Amino acid sequence: MDASVSRSMILQLLVALGESSNAVWLRVPTFIQMSTYLIIACILTMLILMTTCSRKRVKLSGTVHHPLRLPPIVKIPSSEIFTRPQEAYESALRDHGPVVGAWRKGRLEYIVGPEFTKDLFSNDQEFSFEDGVATILNLPSIFRGSRFFKDVHLMISGGVIPKMEEIVDKIFPIFQRQAKEFVRQSETSGQPVDLFEHSHRCISEAMLIVALGQHHVNEQNIKLTEEVAHAIAIMTGIYQNTSPFARTFPVCWRIITWGRLVCEVILAKYCRIILPIIWKEVRSRRYKPLDNASPEQTDEEDSRDDPLLHYIARIYADGQGKVSFLGVVWLSILILAFIFASVHQTASVVVWVMFELSTRPEEELSAVADSVDNTGAHRLSYESLRRASTLDSFVREVLRFKGDTLSLTRETTRDVPLGEFVIPKGHLVLPLTTLTHQSQSIYGDTATTFDAHRWTEGPPASMVSLNYLPFGVGRWACPGRILAITEIKMIVSTLVAIATPELEGGKYKVVDPLNITSVPPVE
Numbered sequence: 001m002d003a004s005v006s007r008s009m010i011l012q013l014l015v016a017l018g019e020s021s022n023a024v025w026l027r028v029p030t031f032i033q034m035s036t037y038l039i040i041a042c043i044l045t046m047l048i049l050m051t052t053c054s055r056k057r058v059k060l061s062g063t064v065h066h067p068l069r070l071p072p073i074v075k076i077p078s079s080e081i082f083t084r085p086q087e088a089y090e091s092a093l094r095d096h097g098p099v100v101g102a103w104r105k106g107r108l109e110y111i112v113g114p115e116f117t118k119d120l121f122s123n124d125q126e127f128s129f130e131d132g133v134a135t136i137l138n139l140p141s142i143f144r145g146s147r148f149f150k151d152v153h154l155m156i157s158g159g160v161i162p163k164m165e166e167i168v169d170k171i172f173p174i175f176q177r178q179a180k181e182f183v184r185q186s187e188t189s190g191q192p193v194d195l196f197e198h199s200h201r202c203i204s205e206a207m208l209i210v211a212l213g214q215h216h217v218n219e220q221n222i223k224l225t226e227e228v229a230h231a232i233a234i235m236t237g238i239y240q241n242t243s244p245f246a247r248t249f250p251v252c253w254r255i256i257t258w259g260r261l262v263c264e265v266i267l268a269k270y271c272r273i274i275l276p277i278i279w280k281e282v283r284s285r286r287y288k289p290l291d292n293a294s295p296e297q298t299d300e301e302d303s304r305d306d307p308l309l310h311y312i313a314r315i316y317a318d319g320q321g322k323v324s325f326l327g328v329v330w331l332s333i334l335i336l337a338f339i340f341a342s343v344h345q346t347a348s349v350v351v352w353v354m355f356e357l358s359t360r361p362e363e364e365l366s367a368v369a370d371s372v373d374n375t376g377a378h379r380l381s382y383e384s385l386r387r388a389s390t391l392d393s394f395v396r397e398v399l400r401f402k403g404d405t406l407s408l409t410r411e412t413t414r415d416v417p418l419g420e421f422v423i424p425k426g427h428l429v430l431p432l433t434t435l436t437h438q439s440q441s442i443y444g445d446t447a448t449t450f451d452a453h454r455w456t457e458g459p460p461a462s463m464v465s466l467n468y469l470p471f472g473v474g475r476w477a478c479p480g481r482i483l484a485i486t487e488i489k490m491i492v493s494t495l496v497a498i499a500t501p502e503l504e505g506g507k508y509k510v511v512d513p514l515n516i517t518s519v520p521p522v523e
C-alpha cells in the first residue's frame with residue numbers, strides 16, 4: 001500500500017470515528033493518543049485481514065453434478081473498474097467469453113452478457129433477487145429469507161400504485177410550490193442552484209404525505225425524511241465507489257458507517273420522532289383486516305384516502321383489528337424502506353433528465369414543456385401526465401441512454417449452470433446493462449445516439465422488457481416505477497413551465513460511472 005494512500009485512509013477512518021482531520025495531525029501525540037492510534041491500527045489490520053481472507057478459492061458446493069466448468073476469472077484493475085467500467089467489463093466479456101468472474105471491492109462477482117438476461121431474471125429459485133440485493137446493499141443477514149422484500153413489494157404495488165390519481169392530486173401542489181421557490185432563489189441569488197437538493201426535498205415532502213398523511217407534514221418531519229433517505233443511501237453503499245477508503249476496506253467501512261448512521265439517524269432521530277407517530281396512528285385504530293392473499297382488493301370506501309401506513313397496518317391487524325407491538329416495529333421498518341426506495345433514486349434521475357434537457361436545442365425543450373399542456377387536460381392530473389408522450393419519450397430515452405453498467409444483480413442459491421459454465425453458490429451475477437441498452441441488434445444503427453423521439457409512439461417509460469432494464473424485469477421489477485416516472489414528469493414540467501434550465505459551462509460531469517442511476521451527475 002502506498003504511503004499517501006494509507007495516510008489518507010487513516011485520515012478518513014479518524015474522520016469517520018468523529019475526529020476532525022486538522023485536530024488529528026496538528027496536535028503533538030500524547031501517550032493516550034498514541035495508544036488510540038495503536039488500537040485503531042490493530043482494528044484496521046484485523047479488518048484488512050478479514051477483507052483479504054475473503055478472497056478464498058472458488059469451489060463448487062457439489063449440489064450439481066455436471067461436466068460444466070467455472071467461468072474464467074479476469075483480472076481487471078480497480079482503477080479501470082471505477083473510472084471506465086463500461087469499457088473494462090465490455091472488453092473482458094469480448095476477450096474471455098459471455099461469462100467472466102472479476103473481483104470488485106473484495107468480492108468475486110460474475111458478469112454476464114445480454115444472452116443470459118432472460119435466464120437470470122426468470123429463475124428466481126436459483127438466482128435470488130433477495131440475497132443479491134441484501135449483499136449488494138450491505139444489508140444485515142436478518143433481511144435474507146425474511147418477509148422484508150415481499151412486504152415492501154406488496155406495500156407499494158397494493159398501497160401506492162392503485163391510488164396514483166389521488167396521490168397526484170395531493171402531491172402536485174408541492175412540486176408546483178417548490179419549483180417557484182427554486183426558480184426565485186436562482187433569480188435572486190444569481191448563483192447556480194442545486195437540482196438534486198430541490199428534487200430530493202420535493203420528493204421527501206411528497207412521500208411523507210403518501211406514507212403518513214398530510215397532517216404529519218411539518219418542517220421537522222420533512223427534514224427528517226430527507227435525512228433518513230440520505231443516511232440509508234450512504235449505508236447501502238451508494239457513494240461507496242467515490243471513496244478510496246470505502247473501496248479498499250469495504251468491511252471496515254461498512255462497520256464504521258452502519259454503526260455511526262444507525263446511532264445518529266435511525267435510532268436518535270427516526271425512532272425518536274417517526275416511530276411514536278406510527279405507534280400513535282396505528283394503536284389508536286381498529287382495522288378491518290386485509291386479505292393477505294389478495295391485498296390489492298379493498299372494499300372500504302374511505303381507505304382510498306388513507307396514507308400507506310394504514311394500508312399496510314391492515315395486513316398486520318389481528319382478528320380484533322389491532323396491530324401488536326412487534327407489528328408496529330415491523331411497519332416502521334417498512335416505512336423506512338419506502339422512504340429510501342422512493343426518494344433517493346428518483347431524485348437522482350430527475351437530475352439526469354433535466355441535465356440532458358438542458359443540453360438539447362431550444363425546440364426540443366419547448367416540445368417537452370408543451371407536452372403536458374397539449375394533452376388537452378384542464379388541470380394537471382395523473383391522466384394528463386401519463387399522456388404527455390413527448391416528455392415520456394424523453395424520460396425513457398434518458399433512462400436507456402445514461403449508461404448503467406452493473407445496475408442489476410442476483411445471487412446464486414446453489415451451483416447454477418449458465419450456458420456452458422457453472423456459477424458457484426453464493427455469488428453475485430450481474431448483467432452488463434450497457435450491452436443491452438446500446439445493442440445494435442435491438443436498437444439499430446442509432447443505438448448509441450440519443451433520440452428524444454424514439455419512444456413517442458410507446459412503449460411508456462415505465463414499461464419494462466428484456467431490452468429495457470432501468471427498472472429491472474420479471475417478478476422483482478421495480479414496483480415503484482409508475483410513481484417514479486410520474487414524479488419525474490411533475491418536477492420537470494413544473495420547472496420548464498416557468499424557466500429555461502441552463503448548465504454552467506454547458507455540460508455536466510458523471511460522478512460515479514459505476515453507479516450512474518443513484519449518484520447524480522454534477523455541473
Ligand code: HEM
Pocket residue numbers: 129149152153156160338341342343345346349407408409469470471472473474475476477478479480481483484485517
Ligand atoms: C427512477 C427511479 C427508480 C429507478 C431507476 C428504480 C430502479 C429499480 C431497480 C433497477 C430495481 C431492481 C429490479 C430488479 O433487480 O429486477 C428496483 C427495485 C425496487 N424499487 Fe425501484 N426504482 C426507482 C424508483 C422507485 C420508487 C419511487 C420506489 C417506491 C415507491 C421504488 C421501489 C422499489 C422497490 C421496493 C424495489 C425492490 C423490488 C421489489 O420490491 O419488487 N423504486 N428499482
